[in-house]
Amino acid sequence: xxxxxxxxxxxxxxxxxxxxxxxxxxxxxxxxxxxxxxxxxxxxxxxxxxxxxxxxxxxxxxxxxxxxxxxxxxxxxxxxxxxxxxxxxxxxxxxxxxxxxxxxxxxxxxxxxxx
Amino acid sequence: xxxxxxxxxxxxxxxxxxxxxxxxxxxxxxxxxxxxxxxxxxxxxxxxxxxxxxxxxxxxxxxxxxxxxxxxxxxxxxxxxxxxxxxxxxxxxxxxxxxxxxxxxxxxxxxxx
Numbered sequence: 698x699x700x701x702x703x704x705x706x707x708x709x710x711x712x713x714x715x716x717x718x719x720x721x722x723x724x725x726x727x728x729x730x731x732x733x734x735x736x737x738x739x740x741x742x743x744x745x746x747x748x749x750x751x752x753x754x755x756x757x758x759x760x761x762x763x764x765x766x767x768x769x770x771x772x773x774x775x776x777x778x779x780x781x782x783x784x785x786x787x788x789x790x791x792x793x794x795x796x797x798x799x800x801x802x803x804x805x806x807x808x809x810x811x812x
Numbered sequence: 813x814x815x816x817x818x819x820x821x822x823x824x825x826x827x828x829x830x831x832x833x834x835x836x837x838x839x840x841x842x843x844x845x846x847x848x849x850x851x852x853x854x855x856x857x858x859x860x861x862x863x864x865x866x867x868x869x870x871x872x873x874x875x876x877x878x879x880x881x882x883x884x885x886x887x888x889x890x891x892x893x894x895x896x897x898x899x900x901x902x903x904x905x906x907x908x909x910x911x912x913x914x915x916x917x918x919x920x921x922x923x924x925x
Contacts, residue, residue, distance in 0.1 A: 701855075738821075738917075739917060740902070740915040740916060740917045740918060741902070741915045743912055743913070746912070790855070790856070792856075799844045799863075799906045799913075800846075800858065800861065801858075801913065802858070803848075803855045803856035803857070804855060805854070805855040806855060
């Protein structure tokens with residue numbers, strides 16, 4: 698149980714285009730979903746927290762107009778990187794929590810490369 | 813600011829050796845503590861967690877961790893590692909009423925067969 702999927706697993710796009718990443722909880726309803734960014738050899742950096750039906754809460758330094766988060770249902774959250782640039786290239790990971798907000802289940806991640 | 817530190821970025825051990833990975837956090841109040849593991853090519857998985865009660869927590873695959881409040885530590889241990897334990901291990905802390913997890917930088921563990 699508690700499986701989280703992400704799609705796509707890998708995406709390459711040209712600078713200036715927008716990219717959407719989906720995060721789904723497959724066998725549970727996620728009250729809260731989290732979006733992280735992982736830089737090489739560094740820890741996970743929390744970008745934003747989202748609850749179903751409400752606006753996401755962004756961490757300091759994360760541009761909400763660039764990283765658009767939509768948590769449309771209890772099983773789906775999307776992250777759209779608007780007008781992506783090479784510096785946005787990274788590994789993006791989502792997680793979801795259900796029974797307790799402290800315990801998170803992670804998706805496999807999405808490798809974004811912006812050329 | 814709250815922080816989590818993992819002292820070793822890389823650890824190399826032989827099979828059957830004992831393992832201890834350090835994790836220290838900075839926060840004086842109530843904490844929830846986690847160890848996550850990421851096997852090569854796979855996503856993060858919860859290894860074990862501590863919320864309250866017995867400070868010695870047993871997790872999956874023979875791992876355990878001990879919460880020592882006076883030392884602000886939550887070290888991960890395994891008495892005898894296997895080649896399949898090769899992975900990256902992350903310590904994470906939830907502090908106070910915030911739902912966020914504060915993450916350590918991770919420790920890459922390589923087990924030589």
